[in-house]
Amino acid sequence: MGQPGGTAVTRLEGSARILAMVKLAxxxxxxxxxxxxxxxFVRALPLREFQSFLLLVAFGNFTISAEFGLTSIIYxxxxxxxxxxxxxxxxxxxxxxxxxxxxxxxxLIAGGLAILLIALASxxxxxxxxxxxxLFFLSACVNLPALLAKRALAAVDGNFLWEALDFMRRVVxxxxxxxxxxxxxxxxxxxLQLGVSLCVIGWAIMLVHARLGMTVRHWxxxxxxxxxxxxxxxxxxxxxxxxxxxEIIAYNAPYFTIALATQDARPMLxxxxxxxxxxxxxxxxxxAVEAALPRITRAxxxxxxxxxxxxxxxxxxxxxxxxxxxxxxxxxxxxxxxxKLFDGRAAxxxxxxxxxxxxxxxxxxxxxxxxxxxxxxxxxxLLGRSLPFLAGSLLSVPLALLLRDRxxxxxxxxxxxxxxxxAMLHALSLRRLLDDKR
Numbered sequence: 001m002g003q004p005g006g007t008a009v010t011r012l013e014g015s016a017r018i019l020a021m022v023k024l025a026x027x028x029x030x031x032x033x034x035x036x037x038x039x040x041f042v043r044a045l046p047l048r049e050f051q052s053f054l055l056l057v058a059f060g061n062f063t064i065s066a067e068f069g070l071t072s073i074i075y076x077x078x079x080x081x082x083x084x085x086x087x088x089x090x091x092x093x094x095x096x097x098x099x100x101x102x103x104x105x106x107x108l109i110a111g112g113l114a115i116l117l118i119a120l121a122s123x124x125x126x127x128x129x130x131x132x133x134x135l136f137f138l139s140a141c142v143n144l145p146a147l148l149a150k151r152a153l154a155a156v157d158g159n160f161l162w163e164a165l166d167f168m169r170r171v172v173x174x175x176x177x178x179x180x181x182x183x184x185x186x187x188x189x190x191x192l193q194l195g196v197s198l199c200v201i202g203w204a205i206m207l208v209h210a211r212l213g214m215t216v217r218h219w220x221x222x223x224x225x226x227x228x229x230x231x232x233x234x235x236x237x238x239x240x241x242x243x244x245x246x247e248i249i250a251y252n253a254p255y256f257t258i259a260l261a262t263q264d265a266r267p268m269l270x271x272x273x274x275x276x277x278x279x280x281x282x283x284x285x286x287x288a289v290e291a292a293l294p295r296i297t298r299a300x301x302x303x304x305x306x307x308x309x310x311x312x313x314x315x316x317x318x319x320x321x322x323x324x325x326x327x328x329x330x331x332x333x334x335x336x337x338x339x340k341l342f343d344g345r346a347a348x349x350x351x352x353x354x355x356x357x358x359x360x361x362x363x364x365x366x367x368x369x370x371x372x373x374x375x376x377x378x379x380x381x382l383l384g385r386s387l388p389f390l391a392g393s394l395l396s397v398p399l400a401l402l403l404r405d406r407x408x409x410x411x412x413x414x415x416x417x418x419x420x421x422x423a424m425l426h427a428l429s430l431r432r433l434l435d436d437k438r
Contacts (some may be wrong), residue, residue, distance in 0.1 A: 022163045023287035031168035031280045033177065035341065040180050040278070042343050046127075051265060053136075054272055058255035058377075059125075060140035063112035065248040067144055069240030070101055071151040072374045078155035095218040096225030098208070101148060103222060109141045132187050139194040144203060149204035149391055154290075156211045163202060169200040192200040220318050239379035246386040247370075250393040254415065257397035267408040273338055273348065274356050274412070281326055281360050285367040288318040293375050301377060305434050312372065319364040327357045331374070354414060359416040362423035369426035373433070385425050392418025 031140035037057075042050050074097070081093035116137050119125045127133055146166075153162040173193040180189050208214075218225075228336050261267075290294075292315055299307040330337070330353050338348040366389075373382055396418060 012303060016089050017291075019159050019163075020288060020291035022160060022167075023291060024284065026163050026167050026170065027283040027287050029126040029167060029174065030283060033170055034276060034279060036174055038341055040177055041186075042341070042345070043107045044180055044186055047265060047345060049127055049129070051259070051268060052125050054268060055125055055255060055259065056133050056137060057140075058252045059112070059116065059119075060137050062248050062252050063108065063137075063141055064143055064147075065244060065252075067108065067147070067244070069107060069244050069374065069379060070104065071147050073237065073240060073377075074098075074101055074148065075151040075155050076375065076377055078152060082154070082156045094225065094228050095212060095214050096221040097229055098152065098212075098214070098225075099219035100222055100225035100229050101155050102145060102205075102219070105144045105148060107145060109138075110301070112141060113137065129186075132190060135187060135190040135194060139190055139197060142194065146197065146201045146204070149201055149208060149210070152208045153204060153211070156208070158207060158211060161207055165200050165204055169197055172196050199427070216422070239383055240374075243379050243383040243386055246383060246390045249279075250386065250390040253393050254397060257394070258411070261397050261401055264408075267411060268346065269342050269346045270352060270408055270412060273341065274359065274415075276341075277326060277330070277356060277360060278363055281322055281363060282367045284322040285364060286371055288322070289315050289368060289371040293372070297375055300433075306348075311435055312368070312433075315368050315372070316430075318363065319368050323361045323364045326360055329356060349409075351409060355409075355412045355416045359419045362416070362419040365423040365430075366419070366426045369430050373429065377404055381429065385422070385429055388425065389418055389422040392421065 041053055045053055077093045077097075113134070116125070116134065117145065120127065120130045125133065148164045150166070153159065173196060176184075176189045176192050176196070180186050209219075255275075257266070258267050258271060292311055296308065296311045296315070299305075299311060334353045334356075335348055338346075369385070370382060393415065396411050396414040400407050400415050403410040
């Protein structure tokens, strides 16, 4: 199977160090875009409208996350196919699977859009700019096919190709977003961002098509591909879907429970700040872990426990370096960042920042464990580990209501304690992983 782009691209794809640096650079752009969204729209929208916008963002995150781990499953199967590895009972990968998975993601986006339209029509999401909300939701949801294209390219040694495409996309979308502050209609800006994303994703899909030697028939053989997916995906999909839903609810539920509990904007903004910090950290940790995943999975399946221990230690070490960097940045400029990000509409205390720091260090362990074990297909085990986090997330707001005078700090304390408990469970999982046989 050929390498498009020639020897130079092949060399770039083969260097774990270069891939890690490129991924981290792209993560930086992704973070800039995420913070720019808040920075721009908190200034472009009235406060009540912006609170509704945050609910839209949470619903968009929910929809994007509801792909039930299919992209992780396709990565594992396609990677084995690309490397020529066959596992007993796994079923040979078939090209028709790609079209079925893209169809599923398209239906997922359509379902989310239908729910959003109902919420807008019924007043569940209160806004005077429904067109903007619909366009923004669609521009967020195109990350679903983008994620599948990314994982497919990574499985066939196309990491660098995707990162280059995504880099260009991020630069253009950030520029279009910032133009809103210069007077560009937000609806026009978001519509143009959507168009750019669709073009880049289409290009990535064509690269996958060419790399795998696919034909048009493969994309539309839904009956044949669907039968193969049913035969070989259902067990993993079941465990992965339940784990994914647990994680989605645990990470996003506070947006909705806080909105039900209080009209005060500060608790919502405080959680949104933590959520952005956690997304930033998790993306950096993911980039570091993904660069090492080929070696980690190879060591695990080869039963090389010494090498596996070394690689997991390095992955955790890299994650803690990122967490320490974020912690130092928050210690030096957290108050300023919070004030600038939310246009001075709320303040953050030193205790708030300390709790965020503790939560981020705990989150590092959880992220490394989830990314590594998902790559190994251990979805049932991850589901068990996610349930205490889910319970703690759902209970954090009701428990905080018992201390209504300090609701904001009480909520953040309970949520942080939940993450610490989750980190302890995942640390135990990583330790036991070294003793497992597969």
